[in-house]
Each structure stands twice: as C-alpha cells, then as structure tokens.
Amino acid sequence: MLRWFLDPFFGEERSYWRAVTACFLAASTFWLLNALNKTYTTRITYPLAWRYDESRFIPVQPLPTEVPVNVTGRGWKLLRRQLLLDVKPAELTLSTPAATRYLTSRALRPALQQAMEGLQYNYLLSDTLWVELDRRVSRRLPLALSPATDGAALPYAARFEPAEVVFQGPASKVSTLPNPYPVHLPTAPAGSSTGDIRVPIGGPELVQTNVQDVRVRLLRRPVITIPVDVVPELLDAPVGRKYAFTPATVRVRLQFFPEDTAGFRPSQVRVQLHYGQFTNQDSSLRPFLSEKPAQARGYLVLTRGVKVRSE
Secondary structure (H helix, E strand, O other): OHHHHHHHHOOOOHHHHHHHHHHHHHHHHHHHHHHHOOEEEEEEEEEEEEEOOOOOEEEOOOOOOEEEEEEEEEHHHHHHHHOOOOOOOEEEEOOOHHHOOEEEHHHHHHHHHHHOOOEEEEEEOOOEEEOOEEEEEEEEEEEEEOOOOOOOOOOEEEEEEOOEEEEEEEHHHHOOOOOOEEEOOOOOOOOOOEEEEEEEOOOOOOOEEOOOEEEEEEEEOOOEEEEEEEOOEEEOOOOOOOEEEEOOOEEEEEEEOHHHOOOOOHHHOEEEEEOOOEOOOOOOEOOEEEEOOOOOOEEEEOOOOEEEEEO
16 A cells, blocks of 8 residues: 555656645645634733833832733734734733732733733633832941951951942842941951952842942951850740740850940840740750940850740
C-alpha cells in the first residue's frame, strides 16, 4: 500500500512538484482563513495599565502587568492578542492608592470590557487582584559612623561631605530609618591616624538617595567604655503573674567619645526579653538592647542569657 501511494510521485518533472506545493499552500491558507473566522471561547492574559499620582505614591510590590481572563471572540482577534498587535491595555485608576489593597473582579470588569475591542469578556480567572502602594515621602538625615560588626565603637571622629542625605521612598520604610543614619566603613584606613575616603550610602530596597556616596574624613579619637547594669523588661508574658530574673540585671557595655559622657544617664538604656523565645541551650532568654543614647558610638550586651521564673 505504501508503494502504491508513493509511485505516482516518482519520475515527475520539477513543474509538477511546484504545482503540488502550490495546491498544498492554497489548501492550508483556506483552512487557516476558515479557522480564524470561527468563534472561540478560551483563556488569555490581558495587559493592564495603572493610573495614579506617581509623584505622591509608590508601589511597595510590583503592580500586576497582566491578568488572566476568559473571553469569547473570533480567531482573528485572538491571534492579534497573542501577537500583541495593536492591543489596548485595560486602564485601572486608583483614586486612593494608599488605602487600596485589592481590586475585585467586579471593579475590573468595566475597564476590561472597554479595552477589549472585538472580544467578549466573560470572567476573571482569579477573584482578586492584590496591590500595595504607599505614600512617597522624603526625609533628611544626618550621618554617623556605624559600629563594628561586633558592636564595638570605631575609634574615629568622622566628618561627612555632604553632612546630611535625603532619602526618598515608601513612607513605611523611610520612617523606620535610624537617626542618625549609620555609614559603614568598608575597611579601616590602615597605617594612618587620618583618612579621607568615599563610602557608598546604600539603603533599603525602593529607597533612593540624593547622592550615591559620601566623602568621609576620619580623625582618630579615644573611646571611653562604660558598663551599665540594667533591669530587663519582659515582653508578651501572660498577665496576672510576677516574674523573677536570674541574673537580676543585664550588663551592657557602651562606648562614647570623652565629651559625650557628661550627658549620659543609665536610665537612657533599656533592655528587653521576649517571653517564650528560648534561644539558648539552657532555656534562657536572650536579652537585646531596645534603647540607647544617641551619643553612644558602640554597644555590646555582655549578658548572654536570662532565666525567667514565675513567682
């Protein structure tokens, strides 16, 4: 049967094969045109365009650029959508961006129906479209040297140029930046009592600065270490009970430049414990420094664990 089917194609001239090819192309074209003229119901992803005041608000998470929908339309229109030929995005306007956390399918329907020329919008494949925007704010902060990785103070006084940096971004992130803002030295200037280096500012994601780096001039200074014993505060503990600590106080080491020690008071230091967060092998709570003087150049919590018992 295979030979019977193939025999007519052997020994034919080149013009014969051109005619056969033309017939196949014509048949395929007619079949494709007929298929594209039919109506189909299928799933597609449709592009979105967001409208809001970008000078006042900023997305905390990237806004969705497209949304999956179920539509009905002719094959020509569906092909144009897949090839992205002259597709008009659905425009979504956020009148209160900071207060809007999601858009339902009912809120999306008018914009999708208006944008889908030649397509019938049926329904959204996901019930909710999540968005998160925050107010765009600016904050000017002075700079200070960050302590070493072990919490020890660097024995340098620093002059920054510029002395302050403007941070701009989401209010939820900019408002939590420390004041003064810590600048991390990549390496200590070796072999010299003074140094003049450029240090990158850095910053959290989505937060921009008006400068990429600052010029830092260093002058070696003596550092005074002051130990402080602080009674810890217990957080998230069951109410109606009294608790005893072992040891009763937590020792904290603070480091200052000599002129900054005059205004220091032990009451400026607060240490806290999180009830139930046993991080040490002896089932004790690890204390952490929750408040310290702004003049402190370095700090270290010397007490590694505090046992808590109910009385």
